[in-house]
Amino acid sequence: MLFGVKARAEPLRYPDAPRSELVDDYFGTKVADPYRWLEDVDAPQTRAWVAAENALSLPYLAALPERTGLHKRLEQLWNYERFDLPQKRAGKYFFGRNDGLQNQSVLYVQDSADARPRLLLDPNLLSDDGTVALTDYQPSPDGSLLAYATAAAGSDWNVLRVRRVADGVDTGDVLTRVKFSGIAWTRDGKGFFYSRYPAAPPGDGDATFDALANQKLFYHRLGDAQADDPLIAEMPTQPRWLWAGEVTDDGRYLVVSVSPDSGEQNAVWIKDLGGAETPKLDAPFIKLIDNFNADYQLLGNRGSTLYFRTNLDAERGRIVAIDPAKPQPANWRTVVGQQPDTLQSALFAGDEIIALTMHDATSRLQRYTPDGKPLGEIVLPGTGSIPDLSVGGVQLSGHAGDPELFYGYTSFNQPLTPYVYTLDKSSARPFRTVTLSFDPDDYVTEAVFCRSKDGTRIPLFISYRKGTKRNGSNPTMLHAYGGFNIAKMPEFSVPALAWMEGGGVYAQASLRGGSEYGRLWHEAGTLTRKQNVFDDFTAAAQYLIREQWTAPAHLAIRGRSNGGLLIGAEINQHPELFAAALPAVGVMDMLRYQKFTIGSSWAGDYGTSDSASGFRTLYAYSPYHNIRPGTAYPAVLVTTADHDDRVVPGHSFKYAAALQAATSSDGVATGKPVLIRIDANAGHGGGKPIGKLIDEEADKLAFALHFTR
Template identity: 45%
Template structure:
């Protein structure tokens, strides 16, 4: 670790020289000039924390761009610089055209049936937002129910979740504006399309749950923020409310709260028979819940704790009378299914589906059966069970990929599920629960042949000897020849989140140009259960970076990528990953894209949802955790005097999950340091957030900018892409 004095010198340094940057001559015939970076004013903030002098000269960049003219000016200057540079990259226009062509295919959501009505989303290809349709019967004529493309001229207002009443007569839906995590809930009449007067605001991190009789709905919300703090204030005091249809939000009733513990998240779910509200309380991002029941049929609505202690995951599947089924990791790191008789005194757990050697990723109760989704080396496998746990059959999936869905009601005879892979866009299948037969409901036509690309799974060894899987995707001809090509390596490694095969049109464009794409299933994720997660968080966080570094070393050592052709990418916690790995091994990486990353590990817990992340990162206020966080914090560990790869940071002005100040401060530190002549730029999207709800046109433009940047600095020639 550098001394505090050296850190302060680094962060207070300024760069005024103009740079001229070139890509590998074999791929590009001209150089792209980079003007001087805008000057980032340096402040004099130095804090002594646990004996460490910590300089934070760019703290002023934490201010909300809406409230600070100085930050707004900085954003404008950085955006103009990046836009000019990115527009000049060779092959960018052709690359964007190919991405747009690949995006132009029908995309369907999984249908939900209620009262004979089938609700589903559809995007005709290039619509900024998917449209919600309804059919009277599965083969009925589609009718537009909600078209969010009419809500905003820039397409940045999105439909964010929807749920019909049990009889299918009304629809509750969320509205997301500009990519923010905040939601507004509205209700419409399905038959007429009329939007009712009901309007509920300040919803965030919430389920939307109808009462079974359709009289109203349950939701979770936070208090109204102070003026000017909507996108930065900490989220505390979440409560579960009931909204009765036809009444103002001011009349909504609090049905569950934890006033003595304002830091807890509280979410309510209605049982499948409508008799109970199951509430989950949690303190962070870990799957550790205290679960309570509220009897909705009785007069006494006092919550009854049935799972105390915040020790384990208990996720409600469904109930048959008093027998409640849960997925849990209690004494089962790879998870199991248990049943609890809520009328019993001891609330004993009856094991229904025991823990297996592979990760149980989710279970649904439908048609009197349990449908269990497993992850086997990060690939989906699905099995159907009777309610006593006995296995009936496995579901035959189309190949190596990711399956999801399988939801429904107790009397359903069919369910719908999705399947996708790296070379297969999402298709929707109908599954007959009695016969076990799958049939295609909707499968899109695409502007490429999936057989032209190969998907392989390989395993490599990390620094400490751990065996780690990766998916390798290439054009079939390149895979057959064994040719080394520029490679994009993607990772996440945190919060028990599993990365599985999925489709992204921009990835196909990268493959078309001759590149390879690799997804590394590094520790910190949930691919192999609790132990895999624990192996990559808190005091074990360095394992995440080591796993990713080992993936890059494997790709270069085995001739998969070219010696100067490794690009790395990750978003959110993956942005932290990319920033830390670039600091630790700038010699290994040739181009980097940290997106919406957590870059200041000493102050992440001071904004919006950041306080929840202590489960994975630890507490900056505790000395042992602080020292660990300081050791890898991207903002604090830029290696002055070392040549760095080209870096394109991306964020958005309405990101209220990982506030953009993280990326602003990190970029300022990069530009101030003596780290070589490669460009270190930031691309700042407007009217966008952490990712969800982003309009298609913005997604295409950003993918073209990022892909062209990474291609230029790894030697991938885009000139013939799409031909």
């Protein structure tokens, strides 16, 4: 039997966490913040608390009888050859490959369709413990150079370098202070656009957790010192704005997306670079779209006409053509109008427009002529998704004039498989075949709907091993996110497979706040409407219980980042519904989140406590502030990392300390502890070594299973 029996519950003694008398006054409301001291992650008192918490949680987790079998099985299931989505430039194919248990995937290049792949960049050689990750790469237009980004210890801070493709040797170009940046080569291959933040103040020391402001767009000419890079765009009066540059395939236009925050609204500025000759960096900007009224994503251009996916006057998205000489919306031409399905993204490939759409949280691919005439659908292998799981977050890869389109397909029982679709032959084949150590046909996914508190229909995927009975006693894991216009769609997860293999049910809900049904669906889970997200999740849990998949004594829930916030809010609002909870790297203090690193950019989804109305909304659900002493909380395993510079670890530190002081469920009789697992030399999750992932997931699954069987 894979999983063991429950061990005897023991009383726990939590580390000392002194409560201060600190109280803030928010518009006449006094709010205590007794664990503010835990925000200073480098203070000796905080470090001592972290060490004490790990000294409690790590031995506890290691002793769980379920953990040994789970860890071994996770290693076996993760040990399969897998590939990232390829990028093609000038006949060369660039792609990531992992032989199974490599901490980081290795980048290969294939000089032609028939050539043998050769190693180009191995991130595993950049650190002793596998914690330096390749986070992005872009080949130059002629395929001779590779600009690439690496990050250490899970940080969002990146370093950009350039490597010659022919011999795998770096050129010596090194760019720092880079975070949340793209890489956009000019057509001549002599440089690229990127975004960076100002240098850290003198004496700042470790800048990992610096508050972020004044990002700017620069151009780096190969061989020049970074200090000499020309400034391309900035807005000193708007220090929170974010800048992202793209260059059209023909090299003519620099297209800059200007975002006030991490929301879906952006402006678009363009610069005519003049084509393949030396780019005209000093050409004036044309403010093609100079307001933040909608979302605009570049497809590319045909001559002087630019094509964008937008949700302006089309909540589910449409494709428009814009002439820079006549940029007023009245002159825009709708190429592909709004459809019943949500338009996620689109690009030019060959002589076609390829549109990626969502139908009830599953992917579809549609083909159109450049004038918008439908050419039919590219049929996918099943009911799954085309995710942005590859390095750089690419979902589709292709170029105008090249008939090969690349996409990756995944589902709950199918790991990401890259496909190449030849447009002029209307044929698809796997770019690489993924060999599995399990039979996908052993697993079933049901796509159902539940009704939220206000009657809204919520997609819910329920996956399980064949033969699982609806008897109300299945250990069940419910997962969701619900925010930032991010859709939760079917995708493969080794931990989910291990959970199902052991007899568990794995459920995933697509909540409001995501992008599943367009702009209004997203907005329905933001700001004053954020409670809808929690109600949607509660409805999914109640559906699983009502339909006899599980019961409260057997139901675990998990979510990370914004999803960690979701889990924290849920166990405050409905502690009786769940047996175990796994909030990971969560945004837990909603009154102060905007004060750290990139937090201020989340205001589009959350609002802030800087206004009276924003304070009232956030205070009503903030996980840290709504913990109720004496409540019988589920067993909770909080996870975070000491180098998380996106959702700073102070969120989880304060939340865990408060919950440990409040819960009434951790005695001998009930034995439901509150633990926090704090990973060292790790960040928000991106680029985490496989070894660390396996250790963490073995702890999480063993903990959840222990309290749901």
